[in-house]
Amino acid sequence: MQLYAMPVDVNQKWSLVLAREAKADGRFVYAVKSTGVFCRPSCPSRRPRRENVEFFDSPTQAQRAGYRACNRCLPLQNNPQTQKIEAACRYIDQNLDVTLTLTAISRHVATSPFHFQRLFKRVLGISPREYQQARRAGKFRQALLNDGRVTDAIYEAGYSSSSRAYESIPAQLGMTPSAFRKKGEGETIRYTVITTELGKLLMATTVRGLCSARFGENEAALLRELKQDFAAAEIHRDDDALQPLAARMKESLRGWATPHSIPLDLRGTAFQQMVWKELQRIPAGETRSYTDVAKRLGRPKAVRAVANACASNPVAVVVPCHRVVQKNGNLAGYRWGVERKRALLANEKA
Numbered sequence: 001m002q003l004y005a006m007p008v009d010v011n012q013k014w015s016l017v018l019a020r021e022a023k024a025d026g027r028f029v030y031a032v033k034s035t036g037v038f039c040r041p042s043c044p045s046r047r048p049r050r051e052n053v054e055f056f057d058s059p060t061q062a063q064r065a066g067y068r069a070c071n072r073c074l075p076l077q078n079n080p081q082t083q084k085i086e087a088a089c090r091y092i093d094q095n096l097d098v099t100l101t102l103t104a105i106s107r108h109v110a111t112s113p114f115h116f117q118r119l120f121k122r123v124l125g126i127s128p129r130e131y132q133q134a135r136r137a138g139k140f141r142q143a144l145l146n147d148g149r150v151t152d153a154i155y156e157a158g159y160s161s162s163s164r165a166y167e168s169i170p171a172q173l174g175m176t177p178s179a180f181r182k183k184g185e186g187e188t189i190r191y192t193v194i195t196t197e198l199g200k201l202l203m204a205t206t207v208r209g210l211c212s213a214r215f216g217e218n219e220a221a222l223l224r225e226l227k228q229d230f231a232a233a234e235i236h237r238d239d240d241a242l243q244p245l246a247a248r249m250k251e252s253l254r255g256w257a258t259p260h261s262i263p264l265d266l267r268g269t270a271f272q273q274m275v276w277k278e279l280q281r282i283p284a285g286e287t288r289s290y291t292d293v294a295k296r297l298g299r300p301k302a303v304r305a306v307a308n309a310c311a312s313n314p315v316a317v318v319v320p321c322h323r324v325v326q327k328n329g330n331l332a333g334y335r336w337g338v339e340r341k342r343a344l345l346a347n348e349k350a
Contacts, residue, residue: 010217013055016041029056029075031067038062043073054218060086084109085120092132102128187233191226192242193219196253198340201316202226203245204235209263213249213315215336229314252317254347262318268309271302275309282323285348289327311335317344 016024024041031038032048038059039045056062059075069076076083091108092100105128106116120128189211191204202222204212212229216222227235239246248262266276274297282288288296294306310321313335322341326332334341 010055013041014050014053017053018047020044027057029059029062030054031056031062031065036067037070038067038075039070040073040075043070043075045070045072054221058085060089084111084116088116088120088128089131092128093135096132096136100128100132187230189226189230189233189235190238190242191223191235192237192239192246193222194246194250196250198253198336198343201249201253203242203249204230205242205245206265208265210245210315210318211265211267213318215316215340249317253344264315264318266314266319268312268314271305272309272312275306276313276315276319279310279313279319279321279324282320284320284323287323287325287329287345290324291327293324320344323348 013024013028013030017030020042022042027041029038029040031054033052033054034048038056054062054065056065059069062075063069088105088109091105102113102117106113109116111119117127120126120131126134187206189204189206191202191212193200193202195201199215199217200219200222202212202214202216202219203210204226212226214222214225216225245262266273268276275293278293278296290303290306290310291300294300294302297306299305306324310324311333313319313321316322316336322334322344331338331341331345
């Protein structure tokens with residue numbers, strides 16, 4: 001397969017689709033909402049309207065979103081690298097009750113661990129370990145929605161113990177299991193969506209304050225995520241009422257202001273709340289390491305727990321988890337993508 005630089009944004013991907021660029025095949029697929037089909041960039045079929053198109057980094061992601069493969073360009077065939085990743089994902093899904101090592105997974109698909117790790121992350125955007133965690137959390141989420149006991153859901157999802165589950169579940173669900181089950185029952189949530197240099201930004205508020213601020217490329221997908229997190233709440237759009245909040249957020253994204261005075265309504269454990277408050281004390285234009293934050297909280301050994309709290313932060317920018325980096329200065333992960341993290345820091349420093 002001929003290598004081709006990954007497009008950095010959806011506009012470039014759309015340009016490659018319009019050009020039927022064969023060199024982009026294997027790097028991403030596009031899906032058409034009106035037909036439910038996903039295709040290679042070079043597919044000879046008639047081009048759909050732009051608003052009906054979604055992009056995915058792999059056929060596997062498109063399938064998980066409910067799309068089926070095109071019968072003309074056959075995006076699932078003649079791509080041995082994608083087939084290896086799909087085989088690895090099936091293997092992980094079949095063994096969620098054990099923690100598979102990178103060596104075990106790569107051996108299953110006859111690839112070296114180093115090459116497999118790079119290939120997996122390039123195709124899916126996450127590591128094999130993160131994929132295992134996400135699949136377990138998804139299974140746990142479904143078990144909770146089925147009204148089973150929390151303890152039963154923990155073991156059904158493949159966690160070896162309740163303590164191990166409670167270390168990682170809040171970071172995956174964005175809240176504790178009990179809060180997740182309530183799903184915003186009795187709440188009225190208003191939201192708005194604005195277009196920024198970093199993509200779409202959805203902001204949602206309760207009567208107490210901002211409860212969600214999340215980046216994405218697709219407005220419909222952002223709304224689906226909000227409704228999943230607050231399935232029992234009454235949710236409606238209110239652009240006019242939230243216009244002042246939107247204006248303040250735009251200033252913050254440009255690095256002009258830090259929105260300390262925006263009231264918040266954050267759902268999380270006591271430790272998560274401590275971490276989020278500490279993040280708000282980091283001045284704009286500065287960074288702290290996960291170790292620094294743990295020490296400031298008086299919990300120097302809780303570095304991993306601090307990282308999990310940052311990963312579960314439901315409010316981008318206002319709770320500035322983008323200002324937390326690795327000890328060596330590397331940006332590490334960010335819930336809404338490392339490139340957004342880099343851009344936010346650059347704007348603040350400028």
